[in-house]
Amino acid sequence: EAGVAQSPRYKIIEKRQSVAFWCNPISGHATLYWYQQILGQGPKLLIQFQNNGVVDDSQLPKDRFSAERLKGVDSTLKIQPAKLEDSAVYLCASSRPTGTSRAKNIQYFGAGTRLSVL
């Protein structure tokens, strides 16, 4: 089974530029998550999709961040304009919310995109 795919692996941009990240979840996983992981901290949920609908975007800075999952499969996360404090690793994860409730909460992570804003 292929894992969660993310691209690019690394991105360096200047502040006020825009950037986009792409994620392809594990096949059949209806739930997709985007996390921001700042150096030395745990992942912080930015947005959660169930199929192509948003379940939770309470911590997404909506003035500059946007995300979509149009066909309920792959997803893009965009930052426009970027700020210095957006430097972080952006992790995508997916899970399969079917079957028992115990199985619902196991998330599978991609390798992440490391963003440096100069």
Add this chain to the structure above:
Amino acid sequence: GDSVTQMEGPVTLSEEAFLTINCTYTATGYPSLFWYVQYPGEGLQLLLKATKADDKGSNKGFEATYRKETTSFHLEKGSVQVSDSAVYFCALSKTGGFKTIFGAGTRLFVKA
């Protein structure tokens, strides 16, 4: 609100030493508890989980027991290897909502 607190790192051990990484949580209801591991340059991987009080999760020699009375889920391994060097994250998740809250992570260095 719900939260997870882990012991600060880094933790540095010699090979074959005993490992404990403390984790406590604050949550209403009955969350599921997880340990994830992140090797350098990689995403997080589920290491083990426990879904109810007194459950013991185990994998690759690591163990953690869900202690509701002390709201803890400490990670242990009897004999660490150099290959265990990584960052370990404790996490909780409420059933039905899928949202997972992560601790800040504890970096482990194992010396040969």
